[in-house]
Amino acid sequence: MSIRITIDGHEVIAQHGDRLVDVAADNGVYIPTLCYQRGKPCLGTCRACSVRVNGNVMAACTVPVSDGMEVEVNEPEVADMRKALVELLFAEGNHNCPSCEKSGRCELQAVGYEVGMMVSRFPYRFPVRERETAPEKLWLERDRCIFCQRCVEFVRDKETGRKIFSIDHRGTHASIEVDVALANKMPDEQVREAAELCPVGCIIEKGLGYNDPIGRRKFEIKSIRERALKRKHK
Amino acid sequence: MQLKIQTILDRYGADKTRLMDILWDVQRSDGFISEEATEALAEGLNMSACDIHETASFYHFYFTQPPGKHKIFLADTVIARAKGYEQLRETLERVCGCAFGNVDDSGTFGLYDTNCIGLSDQEPAMMVDDIVFTNLTPEKVERIIAGLKAGKSAETIAGVDRLDPAKIEYVEALVEDNIQNEGPVFFRADRDYPTLLENALEMLPDEIIEEVTNSGLRGRGGAGFPTGLKWRLGRDAEGEEKYIICNADEGEPGTFKDRVLLTRSPGDVLLGMIIAAWGIGSRQGIIYLRAEYWYLKAYLEQQIEDFRKHGLLGNNILGKNFDFDIRIQMGAGAYICGDETALIESCEGKRGTPRVKPPYPIQQGYLGMPTSVNNVETFAAVSRIIAKSADWFNALGTDESTGTRLLSVSGDCERPGIYEIEWGVSLNKVLRMVGAVDPMAVQISGPSGECVSAIQDGERLFCYSDLSCNGSLMIFNRHRDLLDIVENFMRFFVDESCGICVPCRAGGVDLYQKIRLIRAGRGSEKDLADIRSWGTLMHATSRCGLGTTAAKPLLTTLDKFPELYEKLLVTPEGPLLPSFDLKAALQAHEQAYQDLVQEKQS
Numbered sequence A: 001m002s003i004r005i006t007i008d009g010h011e012v013i014a015q016h017g018d019r020l021v022d023v024a025a026d027n028g029v030y031i032p033t034l035c036y037q038r039g040k041p042c043l044g045t046c047r048a049c050s051v052r053v054n055g056n057v058m059a060a061c062t063v064p065v066s067d068g069m070e071v072e073v074n075e076p077e078v079a080d081m082r083k084a085l086v087e088l089l090f091a092e093g094n095h096n097c098p099s100c101e102k103s104g105r106c107e108l109q110a111v112g113y114e115v116g117m118m119v120s121r122f123p124y125r126f127p128v129r130e131r132e133t134a135p136e137k138l139w140l141e142r143d144r145c146i147f148c149q150r151c152v153e154f155v156r157d158k159e160t161g162r163k164i165f166s167i168d169h170r171g172t173h174a175s176i177e178v179d180v181a182l183a184n185k186m187p188d189e190q191v192r193e194a195a196e197l198c199p200v201g202c203i204i205e206k207g208l209g210y211n212d213p214i215g216r217r218k219f220e221i222k223s224i225r226e227r228a229l230k231r232k233h234k
Numbered sequence B: 001m002q003l004k005i006q007t008i009l010d011r012y013g014a015d016k017t018r019l020m021d022i023l024w025d026v027q028r029s030d031g032f033i034s035e036e037a038t039e040a041l042a043e044g045l046n047m048s049a050c051d052i053h054e055t056a057s058f059y060h061f062y063f064t065q066p067p068g069k070h071k072i073f074l075a076d077t078v079i080a081r082a083k084g085y086e087q088l089r090e091t092l093e094r095v096c097g098c099a100f101g102n103v104d105d106s107g108t109f110g111l112y113d114t115n116c117i118g119l120s121d122q123e124p125a126m127m128v129d130d131i132v133f134t135n136l137t138p139e140k141v142e143r144i145i146a147g148l149k150a151g152k153s154a155e156t157i158a159g160v161d162r163l164d165p166a167k168i169e170y171v172e173a174l175v176e177d178n179i180q181n182e183g184p185v186f187f188r189a190d191r192d193y194p195t196l197l198e199n200a201l202e203m204l205p206d207e208i209i210e211e212v213t214n215s216g217l218r219g220r221g222g223a224g225f226p227t228g229l230k231w232r233l234g235r236d237a238e239g240e241e242k243y244i245i246c247n248a249d250e251g252e253p254g255t256f257k258d259r260v261l262l263t264r265s266p267g268d269v270l271l272g273m274i275i276a277a278w279g280i281g282s283r284q285g286i287i288y289l290r291a292e293y294w295y296l297k298a299y300l301e302q303q304i305e306d307f308r309k310h311g312l313l314g315n316n317i318l319g320k321n322f323d324f325d326i327r328i329q330m331g332a333g334a335y336i337c338g339d340e341t342a343l344i345e346s347c348e349g350k351r352g353t354p355r356v357k358p359p360y361p362i363q364q365g366y367l368g369m370p371t372s373v374n375n376v377e378t379f380a381a382v383s384r385i386i387a388k389s390a391d392w393f394n395a396l397g398t399d400e401s402t403g404t405r406l407l408s409v410s411g412d413c414e415r416p417g418i419y420e421i422e423w424g425v426s427l428n429k430v431l432r433m434v435g436a437v438d439p440m441a442v443q444i445s446g447p448s449g450e451c452v453s454a455i456q457d458g459e460r461l462f463c464y465s466d467l468s469c470n471g472s473l474m475i476f477n478r479h480r481d482l483l484d485i486v487e488n489f490m491r492f493f494v495d496e497s498c499g500i501c502v503p504c505r506a507g508g509v510d511l512y513q514k515i516r517l518i519r520a521g522r523g524s525e526k527d528l529a530d531i532r533s534w535g536t537l538m539h540a541t542s543r544c545g546l547g548t549t550a551a552k553p554l555l556t557t558l559d560k561f562p563e564l565y566e567k568l569l570v571t572p573e574g575p576l577l578p579s580f581d582l583k584a585a586l587q588a589h590e591q592a593y594q595d596l597v598q599e600k601q602s
């Protein structure tokens, strides 16, 4: 069913029940996401897509649009909340971009640029989280994990359908884990997919480091914003 | 091992949605959930070991390392802290021979912290194995530990070893009810459940829902959602099965009214659930009981069994061609499992992480089917509404907040315990009723609620549009250090955050650090501004009610008692914030430099 909503005052036509974050992108309005990927189930963990819907702040990936919705994306207060959430992630882990294998391909870094972050307003925590190097083809640089849950929800052992990645403990003690035996069974292709799926430099493929030269890295060729909006010109 | 695990798995048809029960059975058989057991479970359930561990490690009461022969959990609450908690902690460490968070060398005692265990009216309190000990003193603690050392069980020491855990005498011997007044709705003696249910089933399901709607009853779990409306949505929702869940997680610090309802009026709760099932069209109900109430489990199972015997549960109830049964799901220590969607995840054997909404449980809940989750008190109230009438209930309370509600009162008052109040009474009246002593602040609805001033807010009313209390009421007198209490509450939220969303997981820690900073005399105006702004961020962007309310201890005390903060603030001299320790920072640099020099030399 066709409906009308407004985004930052502009009227937009959409299908009832579509995800707000997609509707916005289709209409040229970029809303940053770190856990959400178009076409996949919503994870709702990073909250970086927070916007105002009829006056209430909501994560745009969780909102099915309905007729008459009034959405504010670039209103300064809510835009600053998105920025604050990204800053919170930078302060919570150790994100030394210049020395990170994922630099230039990292969604957190790219979103950091998009929200105009210069430095985190939150105290840097410099956590010490032991890295996991046991699997043969990949390793986990745990202090970069943002607990988006992508790997936990979307990577499965091909043969048994079992989970390969998981998160132990809860809250501030949460820790990303991997089932080593199952990880060792992952075909190379799947390892690469998992490393790419990870929005940050936590799941890293062994033997593959700084492969693309600066200037030709993923988000340098095409920004995360452009990638999110590309469907507009379909 | 293999055989033992197989027996446990068979008990639950190797159904991985029953992982909570499976893990409990493993732990109760082996003392903890070993790596070996985890591997065996993984094979039997076609899961990976890390998947099992993900659930096991989420809950406070599951152990993946040997936890000590006797597990001792001392409740660390603000009420206990006002009544000698520190001294008990020291005593336990001394007599058990280990620090909290550890097991003593002989492997006999494991000492653990835990949050509120639903006994605020008789604290300090602790759990030893399945038994609770209340009104603790250092002498009592020494006696208990001496008994354990002498080889006695916790049951024997508590004097309940000869009592039947399925009988109320057992429960009564362990904890007090402290029902302090007689109200119109709850704790009515001698209710004739067969007749009551017979009368209820005379009504059509739609009539039941209409009656509940007309009563104006709103959910007593905290959110205050109209119960009739929820059930109407449940009745209209499509689903092969529909489920009724009684939320007995009661994790909000300071509440214990659900414990007392389940002890004194379990039949009211069961009857309410059966009526809900009839109304919505459900065949299966679950009571999600927090593990802290393990001592109620056998008793409640007996109540359910008695209902079955009378034909009030089971197949073809009262010859009405109506099937409905109830099982108990034990939790395992997680406040977040009080949130209805986290609770459902837990019932499905998973980590207690709140779901993304929509869909709401009433559309897609337990096992993807329409599910009505209601609070213990909500069900008990329904059993009375259907027996008496919507009009009768409606006449109680105020126009928008009908009926009565139970308060769990604790803290600085002469008569802590359970009170039934009609909505619409003032805070002052309640304070007088409970014999509040020199009150300064009242914490309404626990840490997730608001801290009000006994002076300024005395004339405010208990009702959904003002003090919409979830049942927890803690009173603090003039001698209490309110900011210490705030710090404890902030730590509570850090402990209990599930951690799946960023604002709550990360922001909660920052706010906790802020109150510590201020209390250490190193905070400035800037820190208060940060608290307000970061608190607003958490409130606006968190995924569930835990994160949206976690800043409230700070925000509401800052609002009501700003002077407590201001007197601790320091004014920065020069460009550095007082929170920045220049000396320490320089020292760290010097240390790093020396380390490098040494490394180079060696």
Ligand SMILES: Cc1cc2nc3c(=O)[nH]c(=O)nc-3n(C[C@H](O)[C@H](O)[C@H](O)COP(=O)(O)O)c2cc1C
Residues within 6 Å of the ligand: B218, B219, B220, B221, B222, B223, B224, B225, B227, B247, B248, B249, B250, B251, B252, B335, B336, B337, B338, B339, B340, B341, B373, B374, B375, B376, B378, B544, B545, B546
């Ligand atoms: C963090 C959190 C903890 C909660 N704890 C409880 C609880 O212990 N008991 C309860 O009945 N509801 C609790 N709730 C509310 C439930 O999510 C749900 O709204 C309630 O059980 C619905 O029942 P009602 O409509 O009868 O109130 C909690 C909510 C949150 C967000």
Ligand code: SF4
Residues within 6 Å of the ligand: A144, A145, A146, A147, A148, A149, A150, A151, A152, A165, A176, A197, A198, A199, A200, A202, A203
């Ligand atoms: S490892 Fe990467 S994909 Fe997995 S939860 Fe952490 S950040 Fe997300």
Ligand code: SF4
Residues within 6 Å of the ligand: B336, B353, B354, B496, B497, B498, B499, B500, B501, B502, B504, B505, B542, B543, B544, B545, B546, B547, B548
């Ligand atoms: S707000 Fe806190 S408890 Fe709720 S989902 Fe987010 S991290 Fe979990």
